[in-house]
Amino acid sequence: xxxxxxxxxxxxxxxxxxxxxxxxxxxxxxxxxxxxxxxxxxxxxxxxxxxxxxxxxxxxxxxxxxxxxxxxxxxxxxxxxxxxxxxxxxxxxxxxxxxxxxxxxxxxxxxxxxxxxxxxxxxxxxxxxxxxxxxxxxxxxxxxxxxxxxxxxxxxxxxxxxxxxxxxxxxxxxxxxxxxxxxxxxxxxxxxxxxxxxxxxxxxxxxxxxxxxxxxxxxxxxxxxxxxxxxxxxxxxxxxxxxxxxxxxxxxxxxxxxxxxxxxxxxxxxxxxxxxxx
Amino acid sequence: xxxxxxxxxxxxxxxxxxxxxxxxxxxxxxxxxxxxxxxxxxxxxxxxxxxxxxxxxxxxxxxxxxxxxxxxxxxxxxxxxxxxxxxxxxxxxxxxxxxxxxxxxxxxxxxxxxxxxxxxxxxxxxxxxxxxxxxxxxxxxxxxxxxxxxxxxxxx
Numbered sequence: 001x002x003x004x005x006x007x008x009x010x011x012x013x014x015x016x017x018x019x020x021x022x023x024x025x026x027x028x029x030x031x032x033x034x035x036x037x038x039x040x041x042x043x044x045x046x047x048x049x050x051x052x053x054x055x056x057x058x059x060x061x062x063x064x065x066x067x068x069x070x071x072x073x074x075x076x077x078x079x080x081x082x083x084x085x086x087x088x089x090x091x092x093x094x095x096x097x098x099x100x101x102x103x104x105x106x107x108x109x110x111x112x113x114x115x116x117x118x119x120x121x122x123x124x125x126x127x128x129x130x131x132x133x134x135x136x137x138x139x140x141x142x143x144x145x146x147x148x149x150x151x152x153x154x155x156x157x158x159x160x161x162x163x164x165x166x167x168x169x170x171x172x173x174x175x176x177x178x179x180x181x182x183x184x185x186x187x188x189x190x191x192x193x194x195x196x197x198x199x200x201x202x203x204x205x206x207x208x209x210x211x212x213x214x215x216x217x218x219x220x221x222x223x224x225x226x227x228x229x230x231x232x233x234x235x236x237x238x239x240x241x242x243x244x245x246x247x248x249x250x251x252x253x254x255x256x257x258x259x260x261x262x263x264x265x266x267x268x269x270x271x272x273x274x275x276x277x278x
Numbered sequence: 279x280x281x282x283x284x285x286x287x288x289x290x291x292x293x294x295x296x297x298x299x300x301x302x303x304x305x306x307x308x309x310x311x312x313x314x315x316x317x318x319x320x321x322x323x324x325x326x327x328x329x330x331x332x333x334x335x336x337x338x339x340x341x342x343x344x345x346x347x348x349x350x351x352x353x354x355x356x357x358x359x360x361x362x363x364x365x366x367x368x369x370x371x372x373x374x375x376x377x378x379x380x381x382x383x384x385x386x387x388x389x390x391x392x393x394x395x396x397x398x399x400x401x402x403x404x405x406x407x408x409x410x411x412x413x414x415x416x417x418x419x420x421x422x423x424x425x426x427x428x429x430x431x432x433x434x
Contacts, residue, residue: 003280004299004345026343033302033341034322048346074335098411100389101323103335104342184410185324 002036005047010054013047014136017159025049025161027069028104030097031113054134054163058082064166069108073120074099076107085127086167088174088193092123095176098184108162111147114154115187117208121148122193123176125205125215127167135160148212172197175269175276177262178207181249189250190258192238194266202227202270204234204263209242209255216241228271231264238263286350288313289357297344304328306344307354315355315384319413326412329385330354336392338411355384358391366429367391374425378416386412390426398433400426 005023007013017023021044026032035041049055055070058079065086067076073093076082082089089107096102096110096119110120111131121144129144136159144165147154156162174195180186191207200221206214216237222230244255269276281296288311297306304321307313307330316339319327323341330339331353358365367387370376377383386409393400393408400408405423414422 001280001298001300004282004343006345006348026346029343029346030323030341033343036300037321046343048343050346097323098326099408100326100329100336100338100411101341103332103337185413 002043003045005045006051007047007049008051010052010134013049013052013161014159016045016047017136018044021045023047023159025112027055027109028072028106029109030101030105031109031115049161052163060169062169064168066164066166067107068164069106069162071106071108073102073105073107073110077102085170085172085174085195085197088123088127088176088195089120089167091174091176092119092178092191092193095119095178095180095188108165111144111165112154112156112162114148114150114152114212116151116211116213117188117191118213119178119188119191119207121213122191122205122207123174124165124167125213126174126193126195126203126217127170128203129165129167131162132164132166133160133162139163145215145217151211170197172201173270175266177265177276177278179250179258179262187249190244190255190262192259192262192266194263194270196222196227196270202234204238204266206238206242206259208249209244209259211243214241224271224273227267231267231271234267235260235263282345284344284348286347286352288352289354299343299345301344302340303330303332303342303344303347303352304339306347307339307352313354313356317381317384319381319385324413325382326385326389327382329388329412331388331392334392334395336389336408336411353388353391355387358387365391366432367394367426370425370429371422374421374428376417376421376425377414382412382414382416386414386422390429393426394430394433397430399430402427405430 023045024043026046026048050070055068060081131142176193178191179189188208193205202219203217246252317327319325323338328339
């Protein structure tokens, strides 16, 4: 059974890392505790990182919205800092499980769990999120587009800790659409996020249709008229990029149909500057 | 088994205890404090039977380690019954037949209590959203929502 560590400084945290032992970082714990309970993981220690000052809060700087690794999805939903284009994060967070779990689950924990269907991944990808990490040997920044490497896999080194994610401030418009079987209890069968920036940049991200969340951002800058005229090409690119499997939540064919439908709805909403059909 | 000290407040009572590093808040409440009103359903954060209010927010107590609650304030279903009287929510659940087997009821009431404290006059949609994490396999939810709505409507 793992030891419970609860450092209050990064120095204390890194001093506590034992040589040759596996330590798992604990934030919201909504995935980790289930994995522990079911015996899927058996680390030597759990390190509760929620008291580390570097992981706290949600704030805006002149350039970016910054969300700390200790911030829950409930805090994200309540935060006045998450505005303008970044409200697509709120759309995604509001679909994540239910309010009980949102009071514990964190945005960064959702990303670091690296599920292909992670609800926060598509919205975070279209907003061009950048992760900041610290390690005993230093730290780095990682563009979220380079973060996911496979099912439950990412580029973090052992003991590397994500402290925050930064999103460039934007006044563009984002939309997240999610298909699930049951409100409040189901993971995404399909999730599609779209973003149309004020400079015309258009991006899509797909969840639960490949081994990792997918970002499609080679559309260039498109006016609303061009979005309308290129609708079928955009939809074809999204459907072509999706490589879903059939599993207990949905068949491959259903997922592809939903990618098509959601992409159409998102493009239509941007092209016509109307509310998206949910 | 390794234990660590834990200081917290539960239903207004201050406790200093030694708990296993792996104990959840749910097992601490039930097995150490004997507060068995909080139920374990799925044990995996899906059913909401174990809902308690932790520092003002409803959470699944099966998904929280007891040691994460150092210095915290916790409220359980036992806090609803005061001075020999049922709370307004408990009374409403009876009046509206909002339970049958009763296993989900403690969690339902704690989620509803947290909602009413944040939003004293919730709409039906507000109630549905706040109760999404609480499963009931007897009543079909309508009576539960009506019971909570009645308390919201009567709140001053």
